[in-house]
Amino acid sequence: MESHGLTYDGCNFFRQRLVLSTLSGKRVKIKNIRSKDDNPGLRDFEASFIRLLDKVTNGSRIEINQTGTVLFYQPGLLYGGAVEHDCNTQRSIGYYLEALLMLAPFMKMSLKATLRGVTNDPIDPTVDLLKSSALPVMKRFGIDGEGFDLKVVKRGMAPGGGGEVVFTCPVRRTIKPVQLADPGKIKRIRGVAYSVRVSPQMANRIVESARGVLNQFLPDIYIYTDHMKGPNSGKSPGFGLTIVAETLNGSFLSAEMSSTPQGQGDPVLPEDLGRNCAKLLLEEIHRGGCVDSSNQSLALLLMTLGQQDVSKVLLGPLSPYTSCSRSRCRSLQRRKVKVATRS
Template sequence: MAAHRQNTLKYEGCNFLRQRLILATLSGKSVKITKIRDKDDDPGLKDFEASLIRLLDKLTNGSRIEVNETGTSLLYQPGLLIGGTVEHECSLERGLGYYLEVLVCLAPFTKNSLKIILRGVTNCKEDPSVDIIRTVTIPLMTKFGISEGLELKVTRRGSKPNGGGEVIFKCPVRRKLLPLQFVKPGKIKRIRGVAYAMRVSPAMANRIVDSTRSILNQFVPDIYIYTDHMKGAQSGKSPGFGLSLVAETTEGGFLSAEMSSNQPGEQPSIPEDIGRQTAQLLLEEVYRGGCVDSRHQSLALLFMALGQSDVSKLLTGPLSPYTIQFLRHLRDFFQLMFKIEVQKQEDEEQIGAEKVLLTCIGVGFSNLSKTIL
């Protein structure tokens, strides 16, 4: 216990809770978080955060989790990542993407290959949809050597407030990750997308597609947006519709954007607006540029940091605030720092935001069915 106390990292506040829990689990270091919403009318951990902690408990063996009576203090001493077959009912406050983003960070390092069934909200405004995880996150994982047996299957869609969605995520175990050299973003060669509709008219999805193409056809000829209209039990328990878009580059990069409709009781969403706004968000990601989009910067940096003791390089657009904090946490948990260089634009005709080149030497993290270095 004394050794644990000396090895415990301490933080305040509820921000970046997932980052701290992920890195604590991988590094084997305990983390204590205090003053969680202590000044709010409703202090302490929210239901979706408690659900995430229960999920981590299912994935590990021997974890010690202590939460005080008000929920404003959390002590997490991680156990061994076991994996295996797991089922979990997620909180309806957040989308399944909130939980899947944690799982993709941990799943390659479990003792047994992971098969997990998650139930809840598949598409919402706050978190990445299961479509983005399937079309962007998984291809990024394959660049680090995590490929065979990696799969995300959407069996039922579910929108807020009542959910009803279900996905099955499978991930193989990797002993070591491959280093990454990804410094050429390339040019956009095609755009793919999914317009989905749940418990509303199928015409909603077609209206989204038409308004999206009215903008994107001006830039790229190769566009295909699939319409997914789930019926019956597969459509969940609440009405909803939305769009996820992915731009693929000539060098194998993926940039994404998405939007979903408002919940019942809020201002009704118009399909044409969702199509146009998602197209504009995608163009903004293209302008930011880089080899990964802003949402996937932290995942790429995590796998680079955990890779073999070799040099990894990644070119990104401007770093998001979430990524900047993630770099600080990597230093805390793994004593690893990235070399960060802002790339000046050599060609005056080149448009887009300034690019950032991140370089590191991996810590040589090896999955020996345990989470210590």
């Protein structure tokens, strides 16, 4: 493998490193990827992510050694256009979509990405969460307009998958600075309770138990039920809930829970899932901030890539994923970005 720009060790922040490499145009070399594990090297879902990056760029050069423990990545031009990708079912579509959200506004052509795989699982952000909380964050930075949408065509629960989503995003040459210092009070709560290959009553039971908790605090709550049938219901049974609290100042704080994948542990009752998800939302509201914990890193990246004007965002306690990115915070300070955290 030839000379490289930046060298990293281990598999931590794998997506972040490749996304920032693609945006900056800098070559990276990642070595010792699980080199001490019994099963060393890249996992199938990471290889699938690399293939997706290759599809949205033009001229990328990717080299992987025989054991999969060393990756060399020289990013090409962020091209975009129409892309189709079958995501590995070890991780949900949200794993791949989080990276696409960061890359899509800066492509040469408007992106239309059709992703197939697991739409909802307990590990990664679901497509419902990204649609209801990540897209509004991007709109605050001026990434909106006709063609900015995330549509769930088919649902696919873990482990079988079979879901399909379409993400479209227009090109934005500049990111506008933001001043988000006051989240404001909660004015309403919206959400979706979904169920596939189980009784439609499951979703109704989830809604009833979630409302039992949330109605003690707020009357304006609407959670609609989404029960997909036939070929649109994927390959595995399951159910779940995504709820979002909207504030008077236009901030969105979200929480979600999905049922245990088939054959992977103790099953969960829909009543328990609804109650626990409602409590998660209350915890997210208590944490405060203008951006919820699942979208902190997206907001920080957009602040970094914005123009030289000062951006300000108030965040709650940093999530582990965000707080471990120390180098990013140091670069933010150089780019006139102010991040306040609420303890």
